[in-house]
Amino acid sequence: MRNERICIGGICAGESAKAIELTANYVRARQAFGGPLWNQQAVRLKTRDACDQGRRRPRAGLSRRRNSSEAGRPCAREVSMVKALSPEVLHEVVHGCLQLHGGTGFIARHADRTHGRDARVLTIGGGATEVMLEEVAKRM
Secondary structure (H helix, E strand, C coil): CCHHHHHHHHHHHHHHHHHHHHHHHHHHHHCCCCEEECHHHHHHHHHHHHHHHHHHHHHHHHHHHHHHHHHCCHHHHHHHHHHHHHHHHHHHHHHHHHHHHHHHHHCCCCCHHHHHHHHHHHCCCCCCHHHHHHHHCCCE
């Protein structure tokens, strides 16, 4: 069970990175308002925020888990924190990326649409977010 939750954290980190990569490529190529969308400061800031969320937050939980297990302490709380946080962060990242794609992001064959669907499923698989938060609370 712990390995499943850690793997979900890793999946979320990878999916976040892929969504950010696809979005960065899209806004650099998409022409609007007299140039690439990338030239718009708001687009760059939203992309930067997605990168920050997608890369920093889940890694902090994974490093706490590693430090606990190396010290021989139980790490159920840290693993539950990773599982609770990572899919929620992924959902925020994917939603932000989808906003930058505009209507294109809703085309059935578009990759960001599938990222959005997959992001929701990961909040349930391996234990729903609410269950993970209860696990954390019991171990405080």
